[in-house]
Every structure is written in C-alpha cells, then in structure tokens.
Amino acid sequence: MARKCQLNGMFADNKQFKEFMETGNTNSASIRRFKKLLMAGIDTMLTDRQRYCVTLYYIKNVPQKEIARTLGVNPSTVTRSIRSALNRLSIFANLL
Numbered sequence: 001m002a003r004k005c006q007l008n009g010m011f012a013d014n015k016q017f018k019e020f021m022e023t024g025n026t027n028s029a030s031i032r033r034f035k036k037l038l039m040a041g042i043d044t045m046l047t048d049r050q051r052y053c054v055t056l057y058y059i060k061n062v063p064q065k066e067i068a069r070t071l072g073v074n075p076s077t078v079t080r081s082i083r084s085a086l087n088r089l090s091i092f093a094n095l096l
Helices: 014-023 029-045 048-059 064-071 075-095
Strands: none
Touching: 029 048, 029 075, 048 064, 048 075, 064 075
C-alpha cells in the first residue's frame, strides 16, 4: 500500500512524491519552486532524526519498524518523529 504524503495535498501517494523528488518531472514552475522550498524546509526545519525518518519513510519507502530497528528506538518514536516533522514542514509552508 502506498503511503500518503499530505504536504499541501500536492502528492497523492508515496510513489508520486518519490518520483517527483528523484526526477523533478514537471512542467510547472510552481512545483519546481515547491520542491526547492520543501528541500530547504527539510534541511533547515527538521532535527537530524526527523530528517532521517522522513527521508527513509517517504523517499526510500523503508517501513517504520525497520527505521526504528536501525535507530535502536521504539517504532512509536519513529511515528512521532515523522508526525512532528510533517507538522514542522506544514508550519514552514504556511509561513511562505
């Protein structure tokens, strides 16, 4: 099952988001701008753990249990890290 990424509703699922992040396939200047802003938000607004979890979960499609095992933490910690990261990115997007 594909994961939903609800950053301003721009991507229907994880596959679409991953393809966009890897290839940048779009003719829309606003989508290109959004990609740059999203990367800036990920680089500047997230903690190292949040950045790691979001990247693995949404871009690399790694299950949260596997991320937790890699980090040596409880899976609920990964869930909270991802939720907090998305909240921070949402706040960042609303500031723009």
